[in-house]
Amino acid sequence: MRIAFGIAALALAACQSPAGSVGNIPAPPEGNTPSPGEVIAASKPEEWRALDPENTLYMDFPQGRVIIEMAPQFSPNHVANVKTLSREGFFADGAVTRVQDNFVSQWAQAADPARPPKKGVEKLNAEFTLPRNAVANFDVLPDPDTYAPEVGFVNGMYAARDMTSAWLTHCYGMVGVGRENDENSGGGTELYVIIGHSPRNLDKQLTMLGRVVQGMEIMAAFPRGTGDAGFYKTPGEYQHYADIKVAADLPPEQRTPLEIMKTDSASFATLVNSRRWRKDDFYRNPVGRIGLCNVTVPVRAATPAS
Numbered sequence: 248m249r250i251a252f253g254i255a256a257l258a259l260a261a262c263q264s265p266a267g268s269v270g271n272i273p274a275p276p277e278g279n280t281p282s283p284g285e286v287i288a289a290s291k292p293e294e295w296r297a298l299d300p301e302n303t304l305y306m307d308f309p310q311g312r313v314i315i316e317m318a319p320q321f322s323p324n325h326v327a328n329v330k331t332l333s334r335e336g337f338f339a340d341g342a343v344t345r346v347q348d349n350f351v352s353q354w355a356q357a358a359d360p361a362r363p364p365k366k367g368v369e370k371l372n373a374e375f376t377l378p379r380n381a382v383a384n385f386d387v388l389p390d391p392d393t394y395a396p397e398v399g400f401v402n403g404m405y406a407a408r409d410m411t412s413a414w415l416t417h418c419y420g421m422v423g424v425g426r427e428n429d430e431n432s433g434g435g436t437e438l439y440v441i442i443g444h445s446p447r448n449l450d451k452q453l454t455m456l457g458r459v460v461q462g463m464e465i466m467a468a469f470p471r472g473t474g475d476a477g478f479y480k481t482p483g484e485y486q487h488y489a490d491i492k493v494a495a496d497l498p499p500e501q502r503t504p505l506e507i508m509k510t511d512s513a514s515f516a517t518l519v520n521s522r523r524w525r526k527d528d529f530y531r532n533p534v535g536r537i538g539l540c541n542v543t544v545p546v547r548a549a550t551p552a553s
Contacts, residue, residue: 272389273516275524275533282527286518287508287545294512297549298460298505300495302326304333305503306354306462306488313462313488314503315422318404320382321415322374322454325424329435329456332367333491337436342485346469347477349443353425356436357485364436371434373426374454376412385413386510388519390536394447398539400510404458405539407450415455418445418540420463424454442467445540460505460546504549518545 281289304315319326332338342357356362363369385408387399395407398416405418415421422440426433433454440459459466474480494502508515523537 272523272535273520275526275535276521279527280521280525280533281517282521283518283543283545286514286521287547290508290512290514292550294509294514295506295547295550296509298494298507300502301330301493302457303494304329304457305492305494305497307490307492308462308465308486308488310465310468311462312503313465314460314494314505315457316403316460316507317457318402318415318455320401321377321404321413322424322456324371325374325433325435325454325456328367328371329438329491330493332364332435333493334496335364335366336490337362337364337367338491340487340489341491342482342487343466343469344472344485345439345476345478346442346472346486348471350441350446350477351439352442352466352469353437353439354488355425355438357482357487359482367434367436369434369436370432371454373430373433375430375451376414379408379411379413382406382408382413384511388537388539388542390523390538392539394450400542400544403507403510403544404455405542407539412451414451416445416539417441417447417449417455418458419443420459422456422458423449424456426453440466447540460507461503505546506549508545510544515544 298316302317302319306313317326338356341354343352343354344357345353382401385399385401387397392398396409398407400406405416405421407414407416419441422438424433424435425437425439438456469486471477472479479485519542524533524535526533
């Protein structure tokens with residue numbers, strides 16, 4: 248298959264602003280801006296949320312674990328199908344079969360001969376967009392965007408919207424569903440992650456499933472494929488993972504507890520504005536704007552319960 252390809256009060260306050268409008272850019276902080284580490288260290292426990300094990304995938308490579316948080320709000324049928332495929336063993340001994348420089352790493356079952364799904368399916372109707380009014384928790388980034396009237400975050404996922412629709416965007420680390428030319432030819436049996444400059448022209452062209460929240464250093468470092476579109480020419484070049492598991496299906500001691508900074512929190516607003524107006528011993532000329540895909544949503548090891 249181929250892919251057819253007051254800072255806190257101001258920064259993210261316009262959650263329901265009209266599509267096409269750009270919000271007020273918060274003023275620059277006085278003096279040097281705090282680093283992400285300083286913002287994270289000063290954050291409050293209630294500004295973080297734990298990953299939902301039922302919507303978290305683990306891919307275990309020899310190099311380490313890659314963790315994907317899925318977005319069932321945007322692609323419920325594909326998320327459900329990937330979980331079904333995982334639970335029937337469809338992905339066992341799978342592999343990354345394509346690594347195209349500055350673009351994507353793509354993975355599949357990689358069995359020879361291929362094992363057809365038993366309970367899951369190979370094809371589903373595309374889930375490119377949602378009605379705008381179906382996404383109430385859209386945390387708007389007030390900066391202008393080239394590709395959409397408004398951009399922001401939905402549960403930590405990079406998103407965009409216009410007057411009628413909302414959708415997930417192709418930022419670094421976002422995971423999508425491979426397909427043929429027919430928009431309904433993908434179902435989650437092949438997935439990809441963005442490893443390069445964000446190809447936002449693909450927004451609303453492919454179903455987006457979620458984002459990698461741990462392990463991008465693994466997915467972005469595989470040898471580049473030398474075949475067409477970065478596909479590996481021979482199975483001997485494949486980069487194998489043991490399986491794709493739903494975190495909820497593993498005992499707690501085998502899970503990797505992570506938490507994500509809430510994108511409607513004061514600390515996230517401070518973080519975004521400090522990157523927008525970055526000023527320190529090296530950065531002397533603040534830009535005063537930030538692109539959606541230049542914002543990093545912080546992830547950390549979950550704080551043990553007291």
